């Protein structure tokens with residue numbers, strides 16, 4: 001492949017990340033343009049509202065040191081160990097290991113650690129670039145492998161931008177009143193393409209080093225300019241980030257750690273605008289092959305819907321918090337309490353079982369990549385759109401109303417009112433009041449506070465709203481063959497079947 005000096009220049013400016021400390025350092029001084037609460041933030045890495053999300057992303061590096069067996073994988077590209085978030089899965093065991101890592105990180109952070117979209121973009125592009133080349137004699141696969149090798153060697157974070165703002169949902173990209181609600185190619189020059197438009201809800205977008213931009217839906221010929229897949233550095237010229245607010249995020253600006261519920265970890269979503277951003281050819285992995293947009297969306301969502309196994313880790317934390325608070329309230333053995341904890345666990349493990357089953361039933365694609373079983377992946381994600389809400393309801397039931405009526409940490413520390421609160425808000429006499437309140441704040445955080453974004457609404461809409469899974473389940477449910485089974489056993493003649 002000929003050298004691409006534009007791409008080489010971009011890589012020359014990229015850091016190499018050895019560990020969590022390096023990662024945090026690598027986010028500084030990038031000169032990015034980010035707005036948060038009406039202000040352009042000079043150094044986002046230092047902003048208290050962003051800190052929790054950086055910590056959560058950092059946990060994906062720290063895990064490589066504490067649990068290398070979970071966080072690292074063997075790369076055929078580099079010949080060494082690489083972070084599993086940059087690894088292409090080639091076997092069912094690889095996919096199971098990925099989900100175990102995701103659950104563990106969910107347990108450790110209690111939030112979204114932001115790397116699964118990039119991981120799933122890498123995995124789906126491995127096979128889709130391979131298939132496009134086979135159909136069109138292009139060289140996307142080799143370009144992609146070169147890009148991925150560089151990413152693995154430098155141990156960098158890749159975010160994924162698939163969801164466009166989309167405007168009027170009843171219209172296709174080329175029919176929209178504002179053409180920028182779907183990202184598209186607006187020019188070609190000097191060994192690359194120029195893109196304009198936006199991507200919404202991007203998880204960990206600013207916390208990453210690179211963003212992979214992918215089409216959000218299947219496309220027709222009229223939308224050819226939207227059939228574009230490119231990788232772009234987070235600090236590329238022409239990019240603007242607007243930070244998404246989360247419930248109770250203002251508590252991170254207050255003194256103290258208690259009212260935040262989970263003071264160390266949080267998620268991040270950003271709206272990202274691309275104003276004529278230049279992408280060198282070496283970082284273009286689809287350009288106009290409209291018929292492959294559907295394949296890409298389907299493979300990406302199959303991987304990504306299973307990635308919601310991370311939510312079982314958050315579920316573990318919430319079940320633990322509910323059990324803790326029941327104990328602190330002095331009623332751990334009441335039969336309905338035990339039964340509710342069992343119910344929460346059953347729901348959580350039901351999510352896990354559908355995800356792990358889909359990993360074990362993986363298909364190996366022609367490129368050599370292993371992909372979760374599509375039906376089971378959709379079922380797993382559909383479970384995720386529902387069960388965390390019920391688990392959250394039960395956790396709130398066990399916590400009691402104080403979870404939403406308790407005074408602030410500042411009141412608890414107050415010279416005059418503090419001692420009174422210590423007495424009045426106590427549960428079991430041998431449990432410090434503050435501990436009880438802290439656990440309640442954690443439940444608040446996960447069910448209606450900042451990390452409810454990651455535990456609940458992300459579970460609902462991330463990787464596609466519930467209807468998207470129902471469409472896929474409906475497509476694959478194969479009712480005719482099931483009807484044939486029923487007819488055979490019922491003794492109904494074959495020729496009475498519909499259409500035959």
Ligand SMILES: Cc1cc2nc3c(=O)[nH]c(=O)nc-3n(C[C@H](O)[C@H](O)[C@H](O)COP(=O)(O)OP(=O)(O)OC[C@H]3O[C@@H](n4cnc5c(N)ncnc54)[C@H](O)[C@@H]3O)c2cc1C
Nearest residue numbers: 117160161162163169201202203458461462463464465467
């Ligand atoms: C916390 C969070 C993190 C996310 N992270 C990422 C990320 O990192 N990268 C990324 O690319 N995306 C991300 N997403 C986006 C996610 O994939 C979308 O939210 C999801 O695809 C739904 O799109 P939407 O939010 O635009 O909802 P909408 O499309 O507005 O859907 C709202 C409702 O309208 C229905 N609807 C939509 N269109 C139609 C139609 N044509 N006909 C009938 N009904 C329709 C839907 O079924 C749904 O019920 C994230 C989302 C969340 C909430």
